[in-house]
Amino acid sequence: xxxxxxxxxxxxxxxxxxxxxxxxxxxxxxxxxxxxxxxxxxxxxxxxxxxxxxxxxxxxxxxxxxxxxxxxxxxxxxxxxxxxxxxxxxxxxxxxxxxxxxxxxxxxxxxxxxxxxxxxxxxxxxxxxxxxxxxxxxxxxxxxxxxxxxxxxxxxxxxxxxxxxxxxxxxxxxxxxxxxxxxxxxxxxxxxxxxxxxxxxxxxxxxxxxxxxxxxxxxxxxxxxxxxxxxxxxxxxxxxxxxxxxxxxxxxxxxxxxxxxxxxxxxxxxxxxxxxxxxxxxxxxxxxxxxxxxxxxxxxxxxxxxxxxxxxxxx
Numbered sequence: 001x002x003x004x005x006x007x008x009x010x011x012x013x014x015x016x017x018x019x020x021x022x023x024x025x026x027x028x029x030x031x032x033x034x035x036x037x038x039x040x041x042x043x044x045x046x047x048x049x050x051x052x053x054x055x056x057x058x059x060x061x062x063x064x065x066x067x068x069x070x071x072x073x074x075x076x077x078x079x080x081x082x083x084x085x086x087x088x089x090x091x092x093x094x095x096x097x098x099x100x101x102x103x104x105x106x107x108x109x110x111x112x113x114x115x116x117x118x119x120x121x122x123x124x125x126x127x128x129x130x131x132x133x134x135x136x137x138x139x140x141x142x143x144x145x146x147x148x149x150x151x152x153x154x155x156x157x158x159x160x161x162x163x164x165x166x167x168x169x170x171x172x173x174x175x176x177x178x179x180x181x182x183x184x185x186x187x188x189x190x191x192x193x194x195x196x197x198x199x200x201x202x203x204x205x206x207x208x209x210x211x212x213x214x215x216x217x218x219x220x221x222x223x224x225x226x227x228x229x230x231x232x233x234x235x236x237x238x239x240x241x242x243x244x245x246x247x248x249x250x251x252x253x254x255x256x257x258x259x260x261x262x263x264x265x266x267x268x269x270x271x272x273x274x275x276x277x278x279x280x281x282x283x284x285x286x287x288x289x290x291x292x293x294x295x296x297x298x299x300x301x302x303x304x305x306x307x308x309x310x311x312x313x314x315x
Contacts, residue, residue, distance in 0.1 A: 037100070037132045039090050040134065041057060057106050059090070062101045074112075076110045091131075101124075142168070144168045145166070147229070155261060158205040185201065187214070188213070208304050214227055215229075237304040248313060255268045267303055271302065275298065279295070
């Protein structure tokens with residue numbers, strides 16, 4: 001299912017997979033080694049909730065990042081008079097099989113021009129010898145929220161933006177939120193010392209561990225709030241490597257962290273440093289001896305419960 005939400009209502013698309021033979025279509029059947037996509041657009045009658053403003057929708061189909069088809073749905077081509085709504089239908093044939101992205105954008109003009117009023121993206125699986133049918137209609141109320149799985153095992157210091165939030169209406173249609181509605185989403189983390197998140201979904205991995213991120217949105221004038229929660233994990237630090245400018249005088253130390261997800265990072269600034277007398281070391285890892293003559297000092301770097309030592313000896 002796919003729903004476009006704009007200032008003038010919600011545009012839903014329900015994806016149903018059917019056998020290519022017997023489904024019909026204005027363009028005929030596609031060859032058995034290719035796939036097809038039939039899209040039907042139901043135009044609502046204008047009213048208080050859905051004004052007569054979105055007069056066209058541009059549909060673009062891409063497979064593996066390459067555009068393979070596009071079409072224009074226009075109210076002028078609807079099968080019944082505009083005041084009562086009507087519907088439009090297009091059959092895309094000879095499409096490559098595989099995961100396809102279907103992008104829909106609603107415009108005020110009948111030729112697909114003007115300021116975009118709503119946008120949506122859906123992923124469909126195109127199968128050889130079959131038709132995927134998208135039935136478009138209008139809806140109005142967000143009933144539930146869900147969050148697409150977020151990439152696991154972030155490395156401390158990583159940042160990301162959580163954008164894959166899906167809203168559904170009471171019938172189960174997915175509501176793709178435009179900018180106005182997406183700004184109503186609010187995020188919180190139950191473990192900001194592990195994963196921090198801004199109110200608008202900007203995520204920062206802080207330390208190894210797991211945090212639950214919750215998104216919420218007020219969906220009506222009565223203040224009804226819908227929420228969804230997902231977990232995010234940050235990879236554990238497996239080992240710490242210390243290196244110095246000189247084994248005899250120390251100088252600037254560098255710490256390298258090796259994480260469980262295979263990532264390697266410079267963690268000098270995150271590492272807690274210490275040195276035994278007569279050596280001293282700054283918070284940034286700069287080592288020096290106090291006094292003259294033969295001296296030995298052990299430098300220790302610690303991070304996320306992992307420690308490593310390094311001996312500086314100018315004897």
